[in-house]
Amino acid sequence: MTLRAVNLSHLLTATATRLSGRDALVSGSARLTWQDLDARASAVAAELRSRGIGRGDAVLVHSPNHVEFLAAMFGVWRAGAVFAPANFRLTPSEVAGLAELTTPAALICHTDYADHADAVAAASELTGGTLWIGATSRADGAIAGLPTPQAGEPDEPVWNGDHAWYFFTSGTSGRPKAVVLTHDQLGFVVNNHLCDLMPGLGADDAQIVVAPLSHGAGIHLLPQVARGAKTVLPASTRLEPAEVWQLVETERVTNAFTVPTILTTLTQAPEAAHHDLGSLRYVIYAGAPMYRADQQRARAVLGDVLVQYYGLGEVTGNITVLPPDEHDRRPPDGVEYGTCGYPRTGMQVSIQGSDGTELPTGEQGEICVAGPAVFAGYLRNEEADAESFRDGWFRTGDLGMVDAEGYVYVTGRASDMFISGGSNVYPREIEERLLHHPAVAEAAVVGVPDPKWGEIGVAVCVSSDGNAADDEELRSWLGDSLARYKIPKRFVWWDEIPKSGYGKVVKRTIKQRLAES
Numbered sequence: 001m002t003l004r005a006v007n008l009s010h011l012l013t014a015t016a017t018r019l020s021g022r023d024a025l026v027s028g029s030a031r032l033t034w035q036d037l038d039a040r041a042s043a044v045a046a047e048l049r050s051r052g053i054g055r056g057d058a059v060l061v062h063s064p065n066h067v068e069f070l071a072a073m074f075g076v077w078r079a080g081a082v083f084a085p086a087n088f089r090l091t092p093s094e095v096a097g098l099a100e101l102t103t104p105a106a107l108i109c110h111t112d113y114a115d116h117a118d119a120v121a122a123a124s125e126l127t128g129g130t131l132w133i134g135a136t137s138r139a140d141g142a143i144a145g146l147p148t149p150q151a152g153e154p155d156e157p158v159w160n161g162d163h164a165w166y167f168f169t170s171g172t173s174g175r176p177k178a179v180v181l182t183h184d185q186l187g188f189v190v191n192n193h194l195c196d197l198m199p200g201l202g203a204d205d206a207q208i209v210v211a212p213l214s215h216g217a218g219i220h221l222l223p224q225v226a227r228g229a230k231t232v233l234p235a236s237t238r239l240e241p242a243e244v245w246q247l248v249e250t251e252r253v254t255n256a257f258t259v260p261t262i263l264t265t266l267t268q269a270p271e272a273a274h275h276d277l278g279s280l281r282y283v284i285y286a287g288a289p290m291y292r293a294d295q296q297r298a299r300a301v302l303g304d305v306l307v308q309y310y311g312l313g314e315v316t317g318n319i320t321v322l323p324p325d326e327h328d329r330r331p332p333d334g335v336e337y338g339t340c341g342y343p344r345t346g347m348q349v350s351i352q353g354s355d356g357t358e359l360p361t362g363e364q365g366e367i368c369v370a371g372p373a374v375f376a377g378y379l380r381n382e383e384a385d386a387e388s389f390r391d392g393w394f395r396t397g398d399l400g401m402v403d404a405e406g407y408v409y410v411t412g413r414a415s416d417m418f419i420s421g422g423s424n425v426y427p428r429e430i431e432e433r434l435l436h437h438p439a440v441a442e443a444a445v446v447g448v449p450d451p452k453w454g455e456i457g458v459a460v461c462v463s464s465d466g467n468a469a470d471d472e473e474l475r476s477w478l479g480d481s482l483a484r485y486k487i488p489k490r491f492v493w494w495d496e497i498p499k500s501g502y503g504k505v506v507k508r509t510i511k512q513r514l515a516e517s
Helices: 009-018 034-050 067-078 092-102 114-123 183-197 216-227 241-250 260-268 270-274 292-302 382-388 427-434 471-479 507-516
Strands: 023-027 030-033 058-062 082-086 106-110 130-133 163-170 176-182 206-209 230-232 255-258 282-285 306-310 320-322 348-352 365-370 393-402 408-413 418-420 423-425 440-450 454-463 490-493
Touching: 009 034, 009 067, 009 216, 023 034, 023 067, 030 034, 034 067, 034 130, 058 067, 058 092, 058 114, 067 082, 067 130, 067 216, 082 092, 092 114, 092 176, 106 114, 114 130, 163 183, 176 183, 183 216, 183 306, 206 216, 206 241, 216 230, 216 255, 241 260, 241 270, 255 260, 260 270, 260 282, 260 292, 292 306, 348 393, 382 393, 418 440, 418 454, 427 440, 427 454, 427 471, 440 507, 454 507, 471 490
Parallel strands: 023 230, 058 082, 058 106, 082 163, 106 130, 206 230, 206 255, 255 282, 282 306, 454 490
Antiparallel strands: 023 030, 163 176, 306 320, 348 365, 365 393, 393 408, 418 423, 440 454
């Protein structure tokens, strides 16, 4: 028997019914009530339905953070379709690749990204065409160019297992993958976030958005909507600490989701000392390790409000939590890393050896996870599913250990992936593009520590003709097809790249040589 699930759009429906006149969204001069936001979502749903888009159809969304991005999110769900948001920093060719993967029935695109829309249209059929957002909205609150429904659009019925969100990530091969998040699974995630990350969140709270809504910040939005907490969206598309701290004070912001590099930038900014930040209760950070000095500085500026979590898109962030009062916890003797917290409510962590055997306390192995927050698998990628699951456990690819009290420590990565500025970077994708350059015979990209970005990419190259190419030439070469955050910050030229006896590139040795030099 298949059970009925709750459509994620019902989070908005219920809150708009209960708190219709309360502030839902503030951005620049725009101040929308829950009733206003609900009407905009209905406008999107009505337009999608008029174009034949319904349950199970993928809708690719390409836009920076914007008022209408939120309307698109809930409008897609209200129509029963699958929300597939791309990182707005990706190049047109990269977004076209996501379209080939998800075969969207329609595209919702910000008006500033016409080149991306053209690339998607060339890569997929788009039976429902393109809906443009980002233009000035009409005075009646409807999205410009879309009809205003006479009555609220109903939430499409959905069932357990129905796809809700294609969360884009990449495998170690660098090829895009779409993590399948379902309505029922995300319903658990919403409750878990409320339980573990923001206890007591309610309608008098407010969040500020400082990271892309296409990824972790979008997941963080869902519990805000569920509890009626106001969302504050900075008007600038770039991170402006002065604007952020001004809004925290004037809108009495109580919580935020961020990544360590953004948090460090914000707390190092002089404007942080010029505003009243006393309303903050939870500043949640994830996505990469945070240097201890940066962590201490943030606590000195903000007080004990930091909440760390460890998680992947495949587990929707729900692996561990380290609450504010645990940030002074000391690791066991001989452990260099601080803890990322204890397992989230309803989730189980297992440290396993290469054969799947659970390892004892204090021994390093692969971090594996089970529980309702684990995703339903990758879209149309049985090979990746087989590699990522063993005996029902999701294999994170990260190495770690647990102490005697069950606290988790991430000690390394099983793959070559590194995290720069909170974004996952997969070297092979970059290496393959570098090897197309006529001056590059061999290439290996590694992540090295950096005080600002957490890690940066360094490309080690071997010349094909004895002449090293200019760094700016290589950056330009990569910039035509890669997002800026993926492009290595440094290029070095060696006579040869270290390899094992089996001819495999030894990146550990590369990192050691870079550190020595």
